[in-house]
Amino acid sequence: MKGVVFCEFVDFVEERFGYDVVDAMIIAADPPSGGVYTAVGRYEFAELAMLIGALSTIVGRPGPDLIFAFGRRLFGRLVETHPHFLEDARDPIDFLESVEGRIHVEVKKLYPDAELPTLTPTRLGANAIALDYGSCRPLGALCLGLIDGCAAFFGVPLDVEAEPREGGLRIVVRRGSRTATSAASSAAMSAASSTLVEV
Amino acid sequence: MAGVDSEALARALRRAERERAARRSAESLLEEKSRALFVVNTRLEKANEALVDALASAETATALNRRLAQSDPLTGLANRRRLFEWLERARSAFGGCGGCAIGLLHADLDRFKNINDALGHLGGDAILVAAADALRAVADGAEALRVSQADGDCGLAPIVARMGGDEFVVAGFLRDAGRDASNVFAELGERVTRALARLAQPDGSEWAVGASVGLVVRRPDAPLGDLDELLGEADLALYRSKARGRGVVTAFDEPLRMEAERKRAIRASLPGALRAGGVAPYYQPQVDARTHRIVGAEALARWRREDGSVAPPAAFLEVARELGLLHEIDDAICSAALRDLNRWRAAGLDLPKVSVNVSAARLADPRLLSGLAPAEDRRGLCFELLETMLLDDVDEPTRERLDALDEAGVRIEIDDFGSGHASIIGLMRIRPSRIKLDRGLVRPLRARGAQREVLRSIVEIAHAMGVHVTAEGVETFEQASILREIGVDILQGYAFSPPVSADRFERLLRQGFGGDDFGGDDLDDDDVAVNAA
Numbered sequence: 001m002k003g004v005v006f007c008e009f010v011d012f013v014e015e016r017f018g019y020d021v022v023d024a025m026i027i028a029a030d031p032p033s034g035g036v037y038t039a040v041g042r043y044e045f046a047e048l049a050m051l052i053g054a055l056s057t058i059v060g061r062p063g064p065d066l067i068f069a070f071g072r073r074l075f076g077r078l079v080e081t082h083p084h085f086l087e088d089a090r091d092p093i094d095f096l097e098s099v100e101g102r103i104h105v106e107v108k109k110l111y112p113d114a115e116l117p118t119l120t121p122t123r124l125g126a127n128a129i130a131l132d133y134g135s136c137r138p139l140g141a142l143c144l145g146l147i148d149g150c151a152a153f154f155g156v157p158l159d160v161e162a163e164p165r166e167g168g169l170r171i172v173v174r175r176g177s178r179t180a181t182s183a184a185s186s187a188a189m190s191a192a193s194s195t196l197v198e199v
Numbered sequence: 200m201a202g203v204d205s206e207a208l209a210r211a212l213r214r215a216e217r218e219r220a221a222r223r224s225a226e227s228l229l230e231e232k233s234r235a236l237f238v239v240n241t242r243l244e245k246a247n248e249a250l251v252d253a254l255a256s257a258e259t260a261t262a263l264n265r266r267l268a269q270s271d272p273l274t275g276l277a278n279r280r281r282l283f284e285w286l287e288r289a290r291s292a293f294g295g296c297g298g299c300a301i302g303l304l305h306a307d308l309d310r311f312k313n314i315n316d317a318l319g320h321l322g323g324d325a326i327l328v329a330a331a332d333a334l335r336a337v338a339d340g341a342e343a344l345r346v347s348q349a350d351g352d353c354g355l356a357p358i359v360a361r362m363g364g365d366e367f368v369v370a371g372f373l374r375d376a377g378r379d380a381s382n383v384f385a386e387l388g389e390r391v392t393r394a395l396a397r398l399a400q401p402d403g404s405e406w407a408v409g410a411s412v413g414l415v416v417r418r419p420d421a422p423l424g425d426l427d428e429l430l431g432e433a434d435l436a437l438y439r440s441k442a443r444g445r446g447v448v449t450a451f452d453e454p455l456r457m458e459a460e461r462k463r464a465i466r467a468s469l470p471g472a473l474r475a476g477g478v479a480p481y482y483q484p485q486v487d488a489r490t491h492r493i494v495g496a497e498a499l500a501r502w503r504r505e506d507g508s509v510a511p512p513a514a515f516l517e518v519a520r521e522l523g524l525l526h527e528i529d530d531a532i533c534s535a536a537l538r539d540l541n542r543w544r545a546a547g548l549d550l551p552k553v554s555v556n557v558s559a560a561r562l563a564d565p566r567l568l569s570g571l572a573p574a575e576d577r578r579g580l581c582f583e584l585l586e587t588m589l590l591d592d593v594d595e596p597t598r599e600r601l602d603a604l605d606e607a608g609v610r611i612e613i614d615d616f617g618s619g620h621a622s623i624i625g626l627m628r629i630r631p632s633r634i635k636l637d638r639g640l641v642r643p644l645r646a647r648g649a650q651r652e653v654l655r656s657i658v659e660i661a662h663a664m665g666v667h668v669t670a671e672g673v674e675t676f677e678q679a680s681i682l683r684e685i686g687v688d689i690l691q692g693y694a695f696s697p698p699v700s701a702d703r704f705e706r707l708l709r710q711g712f713g714g715d716d717f718g719g720d721d722l723d724d725d726d727v728a729v730n731a732a
Contacts, residue, residue, distance in 0.1 A: 023210045026217075036217050038225035040232070 001048060001137075002114060003041035008077055009048065010037060012070045013055060021058055028054035042113070045137050064141040071145020072152070079153055092154045093129050096147065096173060097121045117143065117168070127175040134168035147173060271361040273324055274331035282360040282368055286426050289355055289372050293417075300373045301417045302384030305433035306334070306391050308365035309409035309445045326398055326406060327365065333394040334359045334367055341390075343383050344371040368433075381416050381450065388412045388448035396446070413437030415451040435459050465518040469502070473527055478502050480532045480539070480555075481509075481698035484707060485669060485691045488683040493711060495552040497583065497671075497691060498536035499698045500528055529561045530570065533580075537572050539701050540579060548708040554581040554612055563596075568603050581610040583635065586617070601629060612669070616640075617657070626664060634661055636687070638672025644681050655685040662686065 014022045026035030029050040033043055056063045079086060085103050089095035100119045107114055117135035124130055133143050144160060151158040159176035162169045269281040277285070289301050308330060315323035338344070338357040355372035362368055369391060373380055395410035413436030415429060435458065436451040443449065472478060480498035487494050502510040519525055533555045540553045561567060562584060571577055582604065601611060610632040617637040626634075636654065643650055658668050670682045673692030682690060696707060 019214060020210065023213060034217070034220070036220040036224060038221045038228065040225050040228045 001043055001045045002039075002111060003037050003043060004039040006037035006043055006048060006051075007039050008074055009051065009070060010035075012073050015073075016069065017055075017059055021055070024058050025051055025054045028058065067139065067141040068145040068148070071142040071147075072149040073145075074142070075146045075149025075153060086153075089154075092147075092150045092156050092158060093123075093127060093173065093175070095150060095154070096129055096131060097123060119143070124172070124174075129173050131171040131173065132165065132168065133171055140169045143169070143171070147171070271331075274328055274361050276331050276335075276367070277358050277360040279360065279362055282358060282362075282370065283426055285355070285358045285360075285370060286429070289370070290426075292355055292372065296374065298374065299418075300380035300384075301370070302373065302380065302387065303368060303370045303415050303429060303433050304384065304388050304391055304448075305362075305413045305430070305437045306367045306369065306395065306410045307412075307437055307441070308395065309411055309441075311365035311408065314406055314408060322400070325400055326408060327361075329398040329400070330365070330367065330395055330408070330410075331359070331361065333398065334369055334391065337387070337390050337394050338369055338371070341371060341387055343373060344387075368430075380418060384414055384416050385448060385450060388414050388450075392446055392448060409446045411437055411440035411445045412448040413440055413451065414448055432456070432459060462518050465515050466522060468504070469515055469518060469524065470522065472502060472504070473524060473531060476531070476535075477504070478528055478531050479701070480536045481700055482536075482539075482553075482704040483691055483698040484696050484704070485552075485554075485689045486695050488679070488687050488690050491690075491695070493550070493708060494689060495554065495579075495581075496550065496704060497554045497556075497698075498532055499556070500532050501698070525558050526561055526564065529555070529558060532556075534572070535701075537576055537580060539704075541576055543705060543708060546705075548705065550579065550708060552579040552581050552610070554583045556614065557582045557584055559585075562600065567600065568607065571607060571609065574608060577607075577609065580608075581612050581632070583612045583614040586613050586615050586637075598628070605630075623660065626661075626666065630664075631666060633667040633669055633689075635669040635671050635691075638692075641670050641672045641678060641682070641692075642674075644678050651681060651685060654682075654687075658686040 010022055013025060029035075029047075031043075031047040031050050033047060037043065052063050052066060055066055059066070085106065086095065089098065096119075100121060104116050104119070107116060115136070117133060117137075117139070120132040120134075122130040122132070133140060135143075140162070144162065147158065147160055157176035159174045161172045164170075269278060269284075270276065271278045286301075293299065293301060308326075311323070311326065314326055318326070338359050341357060344357045357369065357371040360368045360370075369387065371384070371387065373383055391412055392410055395408055397405045398408045399405050413433045415432045415436060417429070432451040432455070435455050436449045439455060440447050440449040449455075469478075478500055481501040482496040482498055484493045485495040485497060486492060500512050500516075502515055504510060516525070516528075519528055536553045536555050540550055543550055557567075562582075572580075604611060611629065612633040612635055613626075613629070613631045614635050615637040616634040617640045636657070640650075640654060644654070645651065661668050667688045668686070669689040669691060670678075670687045671691040673679050673682065673690045673694045675694055678692075679690055679694055699707070
């Protein structure tokens, strides 16, 4: 897994909980790298899972909730570092439709060794889309967090439904009636949680 | 408090250590990536150099192909295509340039074939290269054709082209020529003949080659016209140079233009005339030397044109040869002659034989025998073959064809005997039924003299071989008497009759010639006009 994800995760923990928690998380997880991460490096996904597990114990929050929050923040960071990915996006539904066919293709050009999930879109109308999420890693909650971050960025409320499928999730996103900072439904989070292996 | 401070300090130290370690790790990874990029960059630079070299090679090949498409590969001179492009540019400049003129010289090496046979192809190629260099020097040194910057856009440097084989063209564009254009280009032609008179070989030796030149000059008052026509006129002038004895320059002039137009008219009308039966035989009687009875006739091709005039072969056979019509003419004359012969026989007019002239190409044609009429219709048919076609070394296919003709009842007569190199052995090998003494042997014949005795000897030898003798070109009573005295069997000539139409000949068959009577008094105007042509 790209080192940038680990760096962003450490920054997320520091920003949300303070460096004390970062330090405690690293000491508790005792990852093989010693908690030393650089954006240009690569580290095993198991280290991230160890860190999430240790953080969950330290802050007393479920792992999927922490991953969801990380995903929400991560979307904002991606917008800061790669603004050109959103140049042609008019709304979050259009943007989500373009992730697999354009965003992931551009990411692979920049990082040929990136291991990306698949997010196969099926448009359900002007205001809805179905996304078939597939990944070799149990990070469905991260995907839901990124979708939530997308809604916040565009300022468009989205209703998100997710159900487990073999190898991933079936996520249905619709324009919602709630406020901008909408959260995924609890069912969706529950479904996403099922993809996360207990660490 | 001290514990809290120490814990915070320890955490700060751990953070600093992690960040330092992360920085070192990043530097190491970046260093590694940098080395990898250097390797990739080096490979890309090499690939780029190879690509640049390949592009340069492709450009060179393209330029070479373009040059080859426009240049003669042996001499480097312009080729036919580039000459045509030059003429097109000249045409454009021609229209807007009042006093200018275009001159085109077509040069053909005179003795190249002999030299090529003697030296072989490599030596021949060296001669052609030397000729090209000589012509380049002539064109470069032509002061009057030089294009100066002050000339503006009305001017064109001279061009030298190789048209193939040993034929070359030098073309020039002359500004402000006035009336001197013909003289300027004639002088250029003279320089060409002098330059090509002797050509040097790489080993320092010189060969006397020589060239004949045809020249055509165009001024704006006469349109430049079709480019093929321009070259055609230069060709006609060239052929005239050859006929004049070679090594000379002949300018295309009004008589040549009329000749060219005459030939153009023949090319346009002869094929149709042939199809419509406009080319038909005229018959010149052949009489027994003693009785003057008509015993045969020679069928000679005549073209009765739409305006009623009748043209002899000399007027159209050259064009017929160019158009590949000689076979058809031979067939037409032979078929018509046999039709007339059988028609006369059916009318009770006995004509033992009719001779038709057969060309060398026709004799060599395997279809000659299969094209013969049925045996009963070709009785009396005789093929006249020129002596020059039947030299000592008659090849086997020709020998076999002659034997087959003999078996088919077609007699062979050797025409113009005495004009070539026929020998006794040749006569024995061919075994003709008759020889026809060339008119050159008959014309100077006198009552006494060596000529007469030579002819007597020829006749005696022929008779000893069982070969009959005809004399053609008999124009006077005296000649007829002498020829009869020395033993010639058959006489043919204007003393008896010129070639006449089938209808006129039929009247002669009915009237006949008797004793010393000659049939010339009854000739009608048409026949006289034809034979005077």
